[in-house]
Amino acid sequence: MxxxxxLLIVATIVILIVVLFLSLASKQKMVTIMEGNIARQPIPIVLHHFQDSECGMVIDEISYASQVVAPDGKTWFFHDHGGMVKWLERKNFKKDxxxxxHSLDTQQWIDGRNAYYTRDEITPMEYGFGAYEHSSEERIDFE
Structure with a gap:
């Protein structure tokens, strides 16, 4: 005996560790894509709960976040506008x-095609694009 x-103590500890990790994994369900956004409106991003749909990094800052909604309501999330643009270039629905x-000047979600951009921001993936609702001399448009 x-x-x-x-051996019983080690087995019990291993079982407890496995149960702990499984329970943490079920609570951490990260969001990379959402379906059913037929209204094509921006989805509220919960920081540290959403991942960039392209690179998988956790969205932990809203300042440079963006979303793309396909005509069928599928929504993808990005933590850097530059990465979103590169991703969108490869999609056949890009024009639709x-x-x-996310606008730096109004702190609102705005239409990315109507936004104005700076190219010298310090962004998560270092593309440098910051979005603004209002134009100024140093900002460029989407095209």
Whole structure:
């Protein structure tokens, strides 16, 4: 019986660790794509709960976040506008996509095609694009 005791203790600890990791994994369900956004409106992003649909990095800052909504309501999320643009270039629905970007000047989700951009921001993937609702001399448009 004494020789079984250490084995039972180790087995119990291993089982507890496995149960702990499984319960944490079920609570962490990260969002990379959402379906059913037929209204094609921006989805509220919960920081640390959404992942960039292209690179998989966790969206932990809203400042440079963007979303792309396909005509069928499928929505993808990005933590850097530059990565979103590169991703969108490869999609056959790019001209029909609704693009939402988070505006640095109004702190609102705005139409990415109507936004104005700077090219010298410090962004998560270092593309440098910051979106603004209002134009100024140093900002460029989407095209």
């Amino acid at each position: 004494k020789s079984l005791r250490p 996509a609704m693009i939402w970007v």
